[in-house]
Amino acid sequence: MKEILSGNEAIARGAFEAGCRVACAYPGTPSTEILENTITYKEIDSSWAPNEKVALEVAIGASFGGGRALCTMKHVGVNVAADPLFTLSYTGVNGGLVLVTADDPEMHSSQNEQDNRNYARFAKVPMLEPADSRECKEFTRLAFELSEQYDTPVMLRTTTRISHSKSLVELGERVTDLPEPKLVKNAAKLVMLPGNARLRHPLVEERMAQLSRDGSTMAINRLEMRDKAVGIITSGVCYQYVREVLPTASTLKLGMVHPLPHDLIREFAAKVETLYVVEELDPFIEEQVRAMGIGVTGKEIFSLCGELTPGRIRTAFGLPEAAASPAEKLPGRPPNMCPGCPHRGVFFVLNQLKAYVTGDIGCYTLGFMPPLSAMDTCICMGASVGMATGVTKVVSKEEQKRVVAVIGDATFRHTGINGLLDMVHNQAPATLVILDNRITAMTGRQDNPASGFTLMDEPTSRIDFPLLCKALGVRHIRVINPLDLEQTRRVLQEEMNRPEPSVIITDKPCVLVKREGVFQKGPVYSVEVETCTGCRACLRIGCPAIEWRPAGDGGRKGTAWIDPLVCTGCDVCRQLCKFDAIGRAK
Amino acid sequence: MSGRITNILLVGVGGQGILLASEILSETCMLAGFDVKKSEIHGKSQRGGSVVSHVRYGRQVFSPLVPEGEGDILFGFELMETCRSLPLLKPGGTVVANDLKIAPPSVLMGQESYPEGLEDRIEALFPGFLLVDGQGLASEAGNPRAANTVLLGAVSRRLDIAERYWLEALEKMVPKKALEVNKQAFMMGRAL
Ligand SMILES: Cc1ncc(C[n+]2csc(CCOP(=O)(O)OP(=O)(O)O)c2C)c(N)n1
Ligand code: SF4
Ligand code: SF4
Numbered sequence: 001m002k003e004i005l006s007g008n009e010a011i012a013r014g015a016f017e018a019g020c021r022v023a024c025a026y027p028g029t030p031s032t033e034i035l036e037n038t039i040t041y042k043e044i045d046s047s048w049a050p051n052e053k054v055a056l057e058v059a060i061g062a063s064f065g066g067g068r069a070l071c072t073m074k075h076v077g078v079n080v081a082a083d084p085l086f087t088l089s090y091t092g093v094n095g096g097l098v099l100v101t102a103d104d105p106e107m108h109s110s111q112n113e114q115d116n117r118n119y120a121r122f123a124k125v126p127m128l129e130p131a132d133s134r135e136c137k138e139f140t141r142l143a144f145e146l147s148e149q150y151d152t153p154v155m156l157r158t159t160t161r162i163s164h165s166k167s168l169v170e171l172g173e174r175v176t177d178l179p180e181p182k183l184v185k186n187a188a189k190l191v192m193l194p195g196n197a198r199l200r201h202p203l204v205e206e207r208m209a210q211l212s213r214d215g216s217t218m219a220i221n222r223l224e225m226r227d228k229a230v231g232i233i234t235s236g237v238c239y240q241y242v243r244e245v246l247p248t249a250s251t252l253k254l255g256m257v258h259p260l261p262h263d264l265i266r267e268f269a270a271k272v273e274t275l276y277v278v279e280e281l282d283p284f285i286e287e288q289v290r291a292m293g294i295g296v297t298g299k300e301i302f303s304l305c306g307e308l309t310p311g312r313i314r315t316a317f318g319l320p321e322a323a324a325s326p327a328e329k330l331p332g333r334p335p336n337m338c339p340g341c342p343h344r345g346v347f348f349v350l351n352q353l354k355a356y357v358t359g360d361i362g363c364y365t366l367g368f369m370p371p372l373s374a375m376d377t378c379i380c381m382g383a384s385v386g387m388a389t390g391v392t393k394v395v396s397k398e399e400q401k402r403v404v405a406v407i408g409d410a411t412f413r414h415t416g417i418n419g420l421l422d423m424v425h426n427q428a429p430a431t432l433v434i435l436d437n438r439i440t441a442m443t444g445r446q447d448n449p450a451s452g453f454t455l456m457d458e459p460t461s462r463i464d465f466p467l468l469c470k471a472l473g474v475r476h477i478r479v480i481n482p483l484d485l486e487q488t489r490r491v492l493q494e495e496m497n498r499p500e501p502s503v504i505i506t507d508k509p510c511v512l513v514k515r516e517g518v519f520q521k522g523p524v525y526s527v528e529v530e531t532c533t534g535c536r537a538c539l540r541i542g543c544p545a546i547e548w549r550p551a552g553d554g555g556r557k558g559t560a561w562i563d564p565l566v567c568t569g570c571d572v573c574r575q576l577c578k579f580d581a582i583g584r585a586k
Numbered sequence: 587m588s589g590r591i592t593n594i595l596l597v598g599v600g601g602q603g604i605l606l607a608s609e610i611l612s613e614t615c616m617l618a619g620f621d622v623k624k625s626e627i628h629g630k631s632q633r634g635g636s637v638v639s640h641v642r643y644g645r646q647v648f649s650p651l652v653p654e655g656e657g658d659i660l661f662g663f664e665l666m667e668t669c670r671s672l673p674l675l676k677p678g679g680t681v682v683a684n685d686l687k688i689a690p691p692s693v694l695m696g697q698e699s700y701p702e703g704l705e706d707r708i709e710a711l712f713p714g715f716l717l718v719d720g721q722g723l724a725s726e727a728g729n730p731r732a733a734n735t736v737l738l739g740a741v742s743r744r745l746d747i748a749e750r751y752w753l754e755a756l757e758k759m760v761p762k763k764a765l766e767v768n769k770q771a772f773m774m775g776r777a778l
Contacts, residue, residue, distance in 0.1 A: 004609075004616055004624070108627045132623070132650075165625035165650035166612060237650070244649040311654035322655025324673045325711045330666055331698045333599065333690040335633035366633070371695065539695045544634060547689060548696030558696070 005169045007162040010133040011072075011100060012037035014140025018096070019175040020044055021067035024058040026051050026414070027443040028074030029109040030163035031102035035072060036444075039455060043174065044070075048446055048455045051381075051414040052077035056084045056099065063097040063153075064190060066181030068144050072100040075116045076380065080415065082119070085153070087192050089123045090200040092151035092207075095181065096144035100156045102163050105280045105307035109160075111361065111380065113306070115281035120155050120258035124204050126211050127155040127258040128220065129236045133167040135220075139255060141172075142220065150207050157257070159280065161237040161307065212259035216267075220255025223268055231272025233265065233285055233296075238278045238308055245313045260288050269294045276301075280308050337366050339545040340522075340568030342437055342482045342508035346406070347372040348541050348572075349489045353496065355404045358391065360384040360416070362408035362442045363510075364435055371542045381411050385419025389428035401496050405432045409450040410440035413463065417472070420503070424473040429499040431492070434465055435482070437510040438518060445512055453515070469503045476502035483508055485575045511568050522569025523584045525562050531581035532559040538573040538582060546573060591644035592745065593652040597671040598663030599688050600634045606759070607663075607734045608639040611741075614755040615643035618747045625650035636667055638674075661741050663720075663734065664688050665704045672711060681708055681715035682740050684733060716740060716778060723774050729764070732771035739775020749776070 005013065011034050015023060023038040023046045025031070038046040049055035052073045059071035073081060078101050085099065101119065104110040120127035128143050130136040136158065143154040188196055215221055227248040234242050235254040242251060252268040254260070269275050269289075277286040277298040286298035301316040302308065314321065337344055347367035350357055351374040359365060359375035360383060368375035377387060388405035395403070407416045412434050420432060440446040447453040452462030469477050476498060478491050488506075495502040509519040527538075534557030538546055545566035550558040562573070564585060574582040596608045608624055615622040626639035640652045657675040662668025662683040675681070685705075692698045708715050718740055720733030727736070735756075742752050753769065760768045 002616070004612055004622065160627065161625060161650060164627065165623060167623045167647075167650065168616060168621060240648040240650065244653065309651055309654065310649050314653070322653065323677055324655030325675065325677070327673050328669050328707065330670050330701060331690050331692050333634070333636045333667070335600070335635035336691050338633060363633070536696065542691060542695065544691065544694060547694045550696065550699070 001171050002168050003171060004166045005133045005137070006033065006164060006166045007130065007133050007136040007158050008033035008164070009037050010136035010169050011140050011156070011158070012041070013169065013171065014137035015070045015098070016041040016044060017137070017172045017174050018141045018144040019068055019178045020070050020144065021095070021181070022059060022062035023047075023070040023072070024049050024055045024062075025072040026055050026077055027440055027446045028077050028102070029443055030104060030158070030160040031072045031074045031077075031100060032443050032446070033163070034100060035455060038070070046455050048448060050449065052081040053084060056081040056088075059097055059099070060084060060088055063093045063095045065094070065183065066179065067095040068178065069095060069097050070100070071097070072102070074110065075101055075103040075114055076110065076112065077101070078116055078119055079380075082123075085119070085125075086123045088153050089125050090192055090197055090204055091190050093147055093153060094184070096147035097153045098140060098143040098147060098156055099153055100158065103157060103159045105159055111378065113281060115284060116157055117257055117284045118282065120157075124208055125153050125155055126150070126208075126256060127157055128255055129157045129257045130162060130255070131236050131239045131253070132162070133165070133169050135255070136162065137169050139220065150211060152207055157236070159237060159307070165237075208259050211256075212262055215256050215259060215261030216263035218256060218261070221261050221264055222253045222255070223264060224251045224253065225271065226250045228271060229273050230276065231268055231274065232276045232278050233268065233289065234278040235285075238280060241308055241310045241313050242278050244310050245319065246317065254285070257285065260285065262292060265289060265292065265294070278302070278308070278313060334369065335366065336542060336544050337363060338511050339543050339566050340511045340570035342506060342510065343367060343435055344372065344541050344543065345482045345485050345488055345572050346433060346435065346506060347374040349485060349492055350374040350404060350406070352489065353492060354402060355492075355496065356391065356399070356402045358384045358387040358403070358405045360405075360407040360411045362411055362435075364406060364408055367406070371540050375406065382407070382415025382419055385416050385423060385432055388430035388432065389419070389423045389426065392428045392430050397499070400429050400499070403430045404492070404496060405430060407432065407434055408441075409434060409436040409438065409465070410448050413449055417468070420469065420474070421472055423501045428501055430501060431495045432501070432503045433492075434503060434505045436465060436505055436507055439510050439513050441510045441512065445510065445514075451515075465505045474501060474503050476500065477505070478502070479505045479507050481508060482506040483570050483572055485572065522571060524564045524567045524569055525571070525574060525582055526564065526585035527560045527562055528581045528583070529559050531579055533579055533581070534558050535578070536560070537576045537578065541572060541576065543573060589645055591642050591647055592659075593657045594641045594659045594661060594741070595652060595657045595671055595674050596639040596641065596661045596663070597667045598637055599667060600637050602637070602663045603734045604637050604639055604663055607738055608641050610738060610755050610759050611641050612643070613759060614747055614751045615641070617754050618751040620644060621647045623647045623650040636670065638671060659741060659744060661737060663737065666690070666701060669704050669707060672708065675712070679712065680744055681712045682737060682744070683708065683715065683717055684720040684737055685717050686721060686733070718775070718778060724771050727771040727774055728767040729771075732764070732768050735768045735771040736775035739772040740778045742772070743776050743778070
């Protein structure tokens with residue numbers, strides 16, 4: 001049977017067909033939908049971990065226990081999981097282990113565009129790179145087999161255009177002849193102390209050399225001879241663009257991008273007149289081909305930055321550009337926090353208090369944009385807390401009072417807790433605000449230990465943030481309603497002035513939480529036109545439900561208007577109107 | 587069908603249901619026996635940013651992205667977003683646009699106004715383009731929320747795929763209780 005699947009759906013399907021038993025991940029665009037699809041197969045135990053390191057460790061445990069295990073994350077997640085990954089390379093596996101890294105060239109929804117093919121080389125593990133959804137499924141199956149055959153974790157790399165594009169996939173059956181998992185002790189292989197690790201390292205090098213040799217005859221590394229004038233080595237979505245733009249060129253399509261199949265590359269290079277590498281981001285393949293002593297063109301004509309597109313490849317090869325109409329000058333349409341988002345009031349107040357906000361990653365990062373304009377840094381998940389501590393170490397006592405770290409509940413659990421431990425242990429006089437909206441909102445509302453539900457939708461314990469902070473040694477812990485601007489301002493001011501670490505926890509859910517009894521829509525608000533003076537105070541929170549309506553006839557300045565279909569009744573705008581023009585709609 | 591690929595772009599604002607419309611479209615292409623690929627960026631859609639979805643079908647499709655300036659049909663759910671994506675179309679391409687206007691943040695806050703005369707700008711570049719009162723027709727069909735299906739109907743007339751595949755895809759993808767209204771909305775659009 002054929003279905004149209006996204007790359008992510010196809011990877012989930014591939015894991016199912018491969019007999020995978022455990023899938024563990026941390027959400028992150030563009031990888032998130034893989035686990036959201038493995039849950040549709042009851043044979044796979046799917047779960048969200050609090051961060052990528054834990055996710056990989058769960059998968060390693062499952063593999064050592066004898067089951068096939070899948071672990072998925074976005075590219076920056078591998079930075080977090082790198083510690084176990086590098087030593088897992090030495091131990092190898094028991095049940096097959098596949099680690100998916102979903103890269104994001106062009107940074108459609110990421111803070112950097114690191115090229116994770118470098119991790120495969122750095123950690124000395126093989127990496128497969130599919131070029132469409134059919135290959136996503138097939139390569140996932142193959143990755144599990146290679147993992148067991150070569151005793152190695154296998155990385156599968158996608159990019160946003162592979163993860164989020166859909167194409168036709170032929171479905172297969174789940175393999176059933178895998179051995180039953182059971183506990184087997186094997187310390188020499190699995191206990192990586194120096195004595196054991198020294199014995200494992202040469203095996204790793206042999207494994208990679210063997211894979212490179214075998215790669216030349218693997219079906220997924222495919223030599224396609226067409227016109228011999230131009231030969232292109234490529235992989236992933238770039239292969240599709242090359243076929244589109246240069247249909248007559250010969251191609252060496254690499255399904256395994258690490259280790260490279262040297263013999264096959266030599267054979268291809270000898271057959272074509274001019275050799276090119278078409279790859280996004282780093283000259284990963286190009287440099288290795290060059291190191292083999294083969295002349296090749298790559299980054300001379302392609303950028304090191306951003307993703308490739310058919311048009312960019314056309315330009316690089318000097319082909320004529322399509323005759324398109326010119327771009328129109330139009331107002332932009334950036335994303336915005338939802339109407340009634342509990343984060344909005346906090347940033348409004350932080351702006352008023354002229355706080356220096358070390359920020360973090362989540363929906364609340366939008367708090368850096370006007371009109372809220374109240375976030376001053378954003379580096380990576382969890383960074384806000386340690387950075388606030390660092391800032392207080394160098395600025396004056398007066399300026400220390402302005403330093404506030406802001407972090408979401410999911411991000412706090414991910415890698416923020418360690419930062420708070422440090423802030424308390426070293427008594428940094430900063431304030432930490434934990435925005436507990438009960439969900440991982442940014443990546444599409446995944447459950448987490450703050451929501452009290454698992455990925456499989458089963459109720460579980462809910463993290464008690466005040467108690468956790470208390471246990472870490474925080475002496476000043478305040479819980480506030482972020483929709484109450486007066487309370488938010490008062491508490492923030494008090495804690496900012498305090499020359500000790502303190503934590504403020506906001507307690508209102510994301511408006512998009514669907515689970516019953518969590519978010520409750522309030523009564524819709526409206527503006528009384530006669531009373532509105534046109535002062536625009538309510539526009540300073542940037543709620544998408546509030547619209548400025550300029551007066552047509554010149555007399556008055558204009559008035560605000562609230563869209564009743566969009567307003568969620570959070571009450572924040574009412575608190576901003578000095579003239580009592582905003583109230584519950586009658 | 588020869589080796590020719592048909593390139594369709596669906597554009598609008600996050601939350602308008604563009605992803606579902608492009609799913610129905612690609613399902614239809616598959617049912618009609620074509621190779622099909624579709625691509626879009628998730629994530630921004632949730633919080634009201636611009637959304638562009640690419641659907642390509644034919645005998646064999648390579649790139650999931652419509653090459654720049656080679657779009658055959660632009661299917662716009664919102665007027666300003668339709669205008670923004672015109673450069674993706676080939677000269678002489680077809681534009682089917684919903685007449686809906688959704689104000690972006692800068693307009694809501696009164697810093698800019700929603701641009702005037704967008705219809706004329708589109709008309710100047712793509713004469714004879716189809717402007718659809720999606721909401722109006724959908725209300726006639728029984729539910730203003732079926733506006734996307736009206737547009738889908740209008741687009742369907744301009745593609746070489748038999749009606750039964752469209753209806754089959756609707757039956758597969760639209761929840762049962764909304765199916766009749768959507769079929770009606772589709773047929774109204776198809777008559778345009
Ligand atoms: C290492 C890493 N993993 C995953 C992500 C993707 N990601 C961005 S924000 C976020 C979580 C946001 O949740 P939360 O902190 O609760 O804030 P909210 O969006 O709910 O406001 C995730 C998982 C990332 N940027 N970096
Ligand atoms: S999804 Fe939730 S947290 Fe994100 S902007 Fe909307 S209300 Fe706020
Ligand atoms: S009450 Fe005011 S601020 Fe809250 S959602 Fe409605 S219009 Fe927006």
